[in-house]
Amino acid sequence: MADAVSNPEYAWFNGRLVPWDEARVHVFSPVVKYGTGIFEGLRGYWNASEEELYVFRLAEHLDRLAFGLKVMRFDAGPARAEMERAVLEVLRANRFRAPAHIRLSVFLEGDGEMSATGPVGMACTAVHRPPTKALTEGLAAGVVSWRRPEDSSQPMRVKANANYQNGRFAVQEARANGYGAALLLNGRGKLAEGPGMCVFLVRDGVAVTPSITSDILESITRDSVIELLREDLGIAVEEREVDRTELYAAEEVFFCGTAWEVTPVTSVDRLAVGDGAVGLVTRRLQERYFAVARGTVDARAAWRTAVYASEGSKRAAE
Template sequence: MWQATTIMMDGELMPFADARLHPLSLAVTYATTVFEGLRAYHLPKEGKFALFRLDEHMRRLQVGMKLLRMERTYDTAYMRECLTRLIHANKPDDDVYVRLLVYVSGTGLMATTGPVGFTAAAMPREKSKFVDTGMSLGVSSWSRLADNASPPRIKSTANYHNARLTQLQAKSDGYDGALMLTPQGKVSEAPIACFFMVRDGKLITPSKASNILESITRDTILTLYEEMTGEKAEERDVDRSELYFAEEAFVCGTGQEIVPVASIDRLPVGDGSVGPLTRKLRRRYFDVVRGLTPDHAGWRTLV
């Protein structure tokens, strides 16, 4: 696997190990950071790399910067140029996972809004080891953050305290991962991925009002499903007990991609194997991200 050699801070490339941020910056003390995880897929036909849905990732990041009232923001054209330079500098020979963090790098009191800085890293990322077997998920006793407390809709570092507590509990309870419920007891999402299930042959996912990150992969799957079946998936409140009726389930995200769920609370999902719709959606997803099909070219930004 290739290695990340070069990182970028505020537009400057430097050796990966040389990146520095002050420990008293607001980014560290108050988690005043918004970030994105993107993938640049290797396109075998073109022999090039393409960032998947860069515009949508940048739009989410921009809303995050606005909500955190950062005193400066970055536009998509500038970040595209930065990420292109970063990826080329690392000379990847396979898919790239990009982490882009924007933060208040200044020190000061809690309401400090600048100076603002950013770090971008391009790294290899191993594929999930649960793709063929499916994951075991446990419903967490930690609730998902409430929108009027720490909005999960934006990708702020602060939100991952909640996600991490959930993941740590799941691991110590012997599960591969967790599923979180809203404070009202409806299904929300996994700590680093959104959740889909199939019931009576129909694809269902918790709505955007279920305290989820507005996931770009979730949106991609909703679009691809509608194109494949001519039907819209159901985006709605999902009760916990519906989980046990599911014929198939999977989690999705840029980092996770599409990972089947084999059991929830140690009860099998369907017959516990990877379901046919999950397989079909995975195949179509990889055709699209790798440009093996000409459609959705607008989702692939060549770098």
């Protein structure tokens, strides 16, 4: 099985499994020269009692990728069925029996210039991703001076490689200032999100998160969290413009995203969130999120794609 220290054995590259080191693009390709690519980050959750790996919300990730391909005006690329196959095959080939982070990338190869629309390549990788300390302890976040670009400059709701230059600046500034994570405002000075995650706060028992017109990525975890808060935990959720100082007034703050899952934030700009301990809503939400993602409860089976059971049924049908 792929472990935390070594690279996995296989990657998917342009239609087939290849040894990890052979998944390469040329230095003269548009994706290298201009960052002309889009991607999805997904997670596989290991359910030990069922001996099953579940990919979380695969269909929604493929939907968002299709939206990104349209906005980027790429030539027709691999079919959706091939992308789904790439995700499942790369996990099976590397025999993942542990939490996995999957990256599905669509990018421009060849030797085109900035306006190129093809040829379109596709790759999928998966690496082991154990839980972080921040999940239990929370972390200190700081608002950075860099702003999220506006939709009229560069659409941040597309998960485009080039958008992550903004995130990189934010992370560097936050780290230089001693924070564990960055928070970004948008061009209108309202709260947007973190460089790879969305943000929620809890005020007077109501969960609040920046609206999808706040120059955020339309996060699949954010969508899941809204549904779990409302329907499973009975907590009201508001999607609206959020001021920076509301973070200081909040009882709880947490990040969410595929990579960040549900991560508590215990201080913002060195001001304690609430009493500085991880809050009850955040803890309850984490518990429900992991139960649903790992399939230790039956609820929301449509959010989980079984990697090994579907392999068995495919073989039986052959």
